[in-house]
Amino acid sequence: MIKQKNIIILIALLVLNLVLSPLLSLVSFTSPAYAQSASQPAPQPASEPDVPDEPLTAKSLRLGAIEEHTRVVVELTEAADYKLFTLSNPYRAVIDLPETIWDIPDTIQDKGLVSGIRFGPFKPGQGRIVVDLRGPVNVHKHFILPPSVAIKNYRLVIDFEPATIASFRQVKPTVSEKVSDTVSDKVAVTAPISKPAPSLAPQFTAPTGEFTPKPRPRKTRKIIVIDPGHGGVDPGATGARSREKDIVLAFSKELSRQLKSTRRYDVYMTRATDIYIPLRQRVQIARNRKADLFISIHADAIKKKNIRGLSVYTLSEKASDREAAALARKENQSDIIAGVDFGDQLPEVANILIDLAQRDTKNASVKFAESLISSARGKTVLLDRTHRFAGFRVLKAPDVPSVLVELGFITNRTDEKQLTSIKWRRTVASGMVDAIDNYFRQK
Structure with a gap:
């Protein structure tokens, strides 16, 4: 009798286990602790801090002359807006850019109609390139070329041609022009030329006003x-x-x-x-x-x-x-x-x-x-x-x-x-x- 009772109890426990197991699993799945953790979003990987855009940088400068024309090419890291105008006494062309880092090696050379090139900050947020000229010129054309297979930077291209004094005075400020990469910036002869010492950075008033340079240091040579x-x-x-x-x-x-x-x-x-x-x-x-x-x-x-x-x-x-x-x-x-x-x-x-x-x-x-x-x-x-x-x-x-x-x-x-x-x-x-x-x- 006792043996039969034990067998009955064992069978009853097995049946009870089969019935209660799903219920226990359900209780465990919906427990408050688990429900709270499940409602939170999955942890995300730490995001990279925002990196500001790189500032506009002038990477190289080339100067070439063919026949009577002289070409200036400035390689830039982006297609910046610019303003170009000419001034006299002495003759020079001015290119205003957004704030620019002048990352160009020091090798001084002049060529053709150009006797020198200077760069310096003009005012906060603006850089200025000054092209010293041997005499009056006309800006034959100017434009920006996009990067190409061979050249990874944008190129600001300016072509000068000889002019009379009268036609030089007629040149008015002009702004950026962009062209397709089918146009070439090549010149017959090119050579890098330099940035000047910071002390030689140009000092100008607005283009429409009178130019009053700071007193030059006494020349020693x-x-x-x-x-x-x-x-x-x-x-x-x-x-x-x-x-x-x-x-x-x-x-x-x-x-x-x-x-x-x-x-x-x-x-x-x-x-x-x-x-x-x-x-x-x-x-x-x-x-x-x-x-x-x-x-x-x-x-x-x-x-x-x-x-x-x-x-x-x-x-x-x-x-x-x-x-x-x-x-x-x-x-x-x-x-x-x-x-x-x-x-x-x-x-x-x-x-x-x-x-x-x-x-x-x-x-x-x-x-x-x-x-x-x-x-x-x-x-x-x-x-x-x-x-x-x-x-x-x-x-x-x-x-x-x-x-x-x-x-x-x-x-x-x-x-x-x-x-x-x-x-x-x-x-x-x-x-x-x-x-x-x-x-x-x-x-």
């Missing part, structure tokens, strides 16, 4: 402006195998290199490529730079092919001889050859403006000419009556001592061979550096 004659559409004199414009550019670059290597002079060239600069603008470049000395480099030509030798000219009310007068007339025709129209200025240009040349400037020019001749003696053949006088337009800066050097006669076979010789260029340029040193040492 003498400023030399070298003027390679002719260029572009004006080849100058032509020899059997060479052209004057090429000879004088090569010589001017060598003279500039040697002067800069002394670290005693700031040296500028009116042109560094094969472009044409009107005569008056060459003089104005020297005056705008507040030059201490202006040296115009040329090569002579004459029908008598046996004539050879270097000569130096300074400004005079009366030409020293008929040959000097004829040479001045020929050189002064350069603007006409290049198609420059002076309009009603021609009568003024035709006159010799010796009254504008102050006595001290004229005397200083003569003094430097004599120093040049002394240093050149023994380094190259000198023309008889080496120091001559004539009314060259490029010698008419009233406040800058100026000389015009005829390196030799491109029409003479021996002179032409020397004029194209690297060794000869270095030797004669070295003599000119000595003459410049002596000139300033005696002042």
